[in-house]
Amino acid sequence: GQQLNQSPQSMFIQEGEDVSMNCTSSSIFNTWLWYKQEPGEGPVLLIALYKAGELTSNGRLTAQFGITRKDSFLNISASIPSDVGIYFCAGQLVGSQGNLIFGKGTKLSVKP
């Protein structure tokens, strides 16, 4: 099946540092989404991107939909301890009926 390559797999950072993670694919997507999942909970939507080149912010989070429509990145500025969790990218393929394909996640650890 289709796969999203998400990197890095894990990150250990100091509080206050900026974070960057990305997803790439060999397929074209018409929607890119970024979710955060905490232990024992379902994924929670952070940012949704619908157009190539779109740059969207949500507080300290910024995400972009790649021009080629095959990639996306998420940046977190000035990280805080509550940013800890697993971040997933997800995409909807062109022509799909809502089916989301997820990356394997980036596990973020923040040291106070």
Added chain:
Amino acid sequence: EAGVAQSPRYKIIEKRQSVAFWCNPISGHATLYWYQQILGQGPKLLIQFQNNGVVDDSQLPKDRFSAERLKGVDSTLKIQPAKLEDSAVYLCASSYGTDTQYFGPGTRLTVL
């Protein structure tokens, strides 16, 4: 607004036993999804319903998994008989159409 509800939250069974999970989507959401999330992976779509009809069940192992959404609201996912490799978190999500998906907390299944 109430979120997606799932029960039970945890279930431990022995292999070859049967198990069922329940999901109540957000009120008014016509589309309902069941995902399987194996430890260390992103969620993988098992089945998608639009009202009470199946839109996509291409990744559902139909020899042992079944799902229904009889009245277009609640849904149940059943595994019969369970195998060790079915140990995972089963996530239910809903959306108004095919746009933003909202996830429930999931059911963690352990097969011994």
